[in-house]
Amino acid sequence: QSALTQPASVSGSPGQSITISCTGTSSGVGTYNLVSWYQQHPGVAPKLIIYEGNERPSGVSSRFSGSTSGNTASLTISGLQAEDEAHYYCCSYAGSSSYVFGTGTTVSVL
Amino acid sequence: EVQLVESGGALVQPGGSLRLSCEASGFELSRYYMTWVRQAPGKGLEWVANIKQDGAEKFYVDSVKGRFTISRDNAKNSVYLHMNSLRAEDTAVYYCARDTGTIDYWGQGTLVTVSS
Secondary structure, X not given: OOOEEOOOEEEEOOOOOEEEEEXXXXXXXXXXXXXXXXXXXXXXXXXXXXXXXXXXOOOOOOOEEEEEEOOEEEEEEOOOOHHHOEXXXXXXXXXXXXXXXXXXEEEEEO | OOEEEEEOOOEEOOOOOEEEEEEEEOOOHHHOEEEXXXXXXXXXXXXXXXXXXXXXXXXXXXXXXXXXXEEEEHHHOEEEEEEOXXXXXXXXXXXXXXXXXXXXXXXXXXXXXXXX
């Protein structure tokens, strides 16, 4: 399975909105509605922030939202805050009980 | 509260073996698939393997097939990753995670270093 493609970095000023894309070809993004997004700060485990394309787990800020169109999933962070500075990974179920992750995006808050 | 605690990471020589353990608490392990994900130093996440609730079905990424074996003991609330014929490229933090079709809860990870 080839990794899903994400931009290496995205930046924005506090209060702005940013969007991270996640594109797959044969890796399930457009086949299964099972795309999740994870936030990872340095030195700690990833944290689930979006699942099934656009659902937020309990306790995750409503500033995080997800969407999917065709083979591309997107994560939008609105009202960007300093604490949002982290690495973000998408992940898609890829069939046969397997998963494929995105290449990862570093979000910087200017 | 869901908790996953990995252990067993170590420095091992190329060609060596290691067994990672993951102790689960706060949920009924026997009701869930479980997954291992790894992250090489400074790199992204890679799904490694998962196992069905009863252990009857196991799935692996191509790069570890034939070398790694995932197993579980629901009575001991534990999941394992047996790693043989280790290579330098297996060096990573290995995370145990719960798998519901979404990889939702993660442990803190355990570091495996393959080096002579």
